[in-house]
Amino acid sequence: MKNFLTYFVLLLTLCVNASAQDGALDTSFTLDTTAIQGATAIVKIAIQQPGGKILCLYNKLEGGIEKAYITRFQSNGAADPSFTRQHVAFKTNTIQLQSDGKIITTDSISALVRLNVNGETDTTFKTRTSSKILERVYAEFMKVLKDDRIIATTQSKIYVLTSDGVIVQQASIGIGAVNSILEQTDGKILFSGFNVQLHYP
Secondary structure (H helix, E strand, O other): OOHHHHHHHHHHHHHOOOOOOOOOOOOOOOOOOOHHHHOOEEEEEEOOOOOOOEEEEEEEEEOEEEEEEEEEEOOOEEEEOOOOOEOOOOOOOOOOOOOOEEEEEOOOOEEEEEOOOOOOOOOOOOHHHOOEEEOOOOOOEEEOOOOOOOEEEOOEEEEEEEOOOOOOEEOOOOOOOOEEEOOOOOEEEEEEEEOOOOOOO
């Protein structure tokens, strides 16, 4: 248990202090572990929101079951009580930010979801309001592009969505799997993974 806590603290506190030597541990950062419900949490991703607050995606064992959550810290490591902690899919491996600070991730059943800046579910996001269940995207990997459009991948398809979650294009990827998406400066998209072959309808 102590090893888990040490790993978590080191992950979030290895930041560079502008007035200190590059790579030095920032001793002004003190992590509030109560925000991640104790020492057994394992961090998967930490990203910074505009303004300096830190979003954290972590796994935790509850009742013998691994669960995943998103929570938020102040820039100094203190818990942010204004953020609504969200239960997300255990296999979620990314959280992405749109230009307005809204959060793109997946919910507890792996469906694509958008959270408001304070962590509450954005009920205007189209994949959440669609009456057609097939229009819901169950994403395994995703990326927000510079214009806020969303690329989401499943086991069999790649989806392109508007910034508000409307599907505008899709392609099958055969038996492959996407594990990385890169947007080039000219707007073209690179996909990498295993045996990825795009087939358009």
